[in-house]
Amino acid sequence: MAVVTKKITYAVISLQHSAAEGPEQLPGIAGLAGSRLYALPCKNIAVVTSDFSGQHSRITKDLLLDYARVIEELFSRYTLLPFQFGNFWNSDESVLQMLGSAYESLIQNLHAVDGKYEFSLKVLLDHPFIADSADIESPDYAAVFSRRTEHTEYLLRKIREYDKNQARKAYADKLVKELRGLMDIEESFCKLKKENSKNILIDGVFLIEKSRMKDAVRIVDEVSHKYSGLYFLMTGPWPPYSFTEILSS
Numbered sequence: 370m371a372v373v374t375k376k377i378t379y380a381v382i383s384l385q386h387s388a389a390e391g392p393e394q395l396p397g398i399a400g401l402a403g404s405r406l407y408a409l410p411c412k413n414i415a416v417v418t419s420d421f422s423g424q425h426s427r428i429t430k431d432l433l434l435d436y437a438r439v440i441e442e443l444f445s446r447y448t449l450l451p452f453q454f455g456n457f458w459n460s461d462e463s464v465l466q467m468l469g470s471a472y473e474s475l476i477q478n479l480h481a482v483d484g485k486y487e488f489s490l491k492v493l494l495d496h497p498f499i500a501d502s503a504d505i506e507s508p509d510y511a512a513v514f515s516r517r518t519e520h521t522e523y524l525l526r527k528i529r530e531y532d533k534n535q536a537r538k539a540y541a542d543k544l545v546k547e548l549r550g551l552m553d554i555e556e557s558f559c560k561l562k563k564e565n566s567k568n569i570l571i572d573g574v575f576l577i578e579k580s581r582m583k584d585a586v587r588i589v590d591e592v593s594h595k596y597s598g599l600y601f602l603m604t605g606p607w608p609p610y611s612f613t614e615i616l617s618s
Contacts, residue, residue: 376458377401377421379439380608381468382447383479384413392461398442401435409461411468414475417443418464421457428454440608448483450475450613478613485558485576486606488585492544492571493600541570544596551588552577560611570599574611582606 379400392407393415400406400419408415417439433454440451458464468475541561549559558576577585586603593601 374420374422376418376461376464378452378456378458378464379406379417379419379436380443380447380449380451381475381479382408382415382417382443382449383483384408384410384415398439400439401432406439409464409468411465411472414468414472414479416464416468417449418458418461444608448479449608450478450482451608451610452613453610481558482576482609482612484579485609486579486582487609487611488575488577488603488605489607490548490571490573490575490589491569491602492541493602494568494570495598495600537570544592545571545573548589548592549575551592552581552585558612576609576612577606579606 377400392409394405394407395417398406401421404419404421406417406419408417436454440449443449444451458467545559545561548554549556552575554575554577559573561571561573575585589601589603593599
């Protein structure tokens with residue numbers, strides 16, 4: 370059986386100057402499984418890619434770690450928009466077509482992440498969230514129902530649960546706003562994930578200026594001392610995975 374070879378893309382990188390047409394090998398960095406890594410340019414940006422054969426198509430932990438290694442090495446040299454593992458293309462031409470069609474959007478995104486690192490922040494609760502009564506402005510719903518039945522009890526329970534979730538969200542939003550203000554981060558450089566866990570108050574990522582990394586870590590540490598019962602877990606710096614629009618074939 371013939372081995373099928375595709376192109377795997379790692380990242381879009383910003384070039385210092387407009388590059389000559391045609392693929393250009395990137396020295397000093399190997400692609401997956403030692404493959405030749407090269408850049409396909411379009412004006413002043415390029416997609417970093419390499420060949421990927423069917424014999425390596427089984428996803429393993431080692432394969433994913435090797436892919437992350439390529440991203441980290443590229444990140445140390447370029448402003449980039451990293452792809453998650455799994456962007457495969459049939460040919461260089463199809464990659465270049467994608468690059469050309471998304472050029473304006475990619476330029477804007479590269480400009481936004483230039484000189485910045487991604488940090489992850491989780492804020493954990495060590496007890497069930499208890500809303501301050503001032504945070505819940507709901508009427509006395511129980512008085513609305515003239516008769517108390519199993520159905521009305523169910524509705525009341527759901528209403529109180531909704532009010533509590535809203536108060537929890539407002540509390541988390543207030544904390545995020547405080548952190549963004551202290552770290553001087555634009556709202557567009559902060560993304561929060563929807564969480565179902567009762568023990569996670571905040572699960573988000575921030576895009577932080579490289580020059581302000583130490584300040585950001587210090588600020589999170591100082592804020593964490595203000596809130597008893599909350600645990601702040603900050604990790605990074607990472608390439609800006611969460612601020613890249615994934616383009617698929």
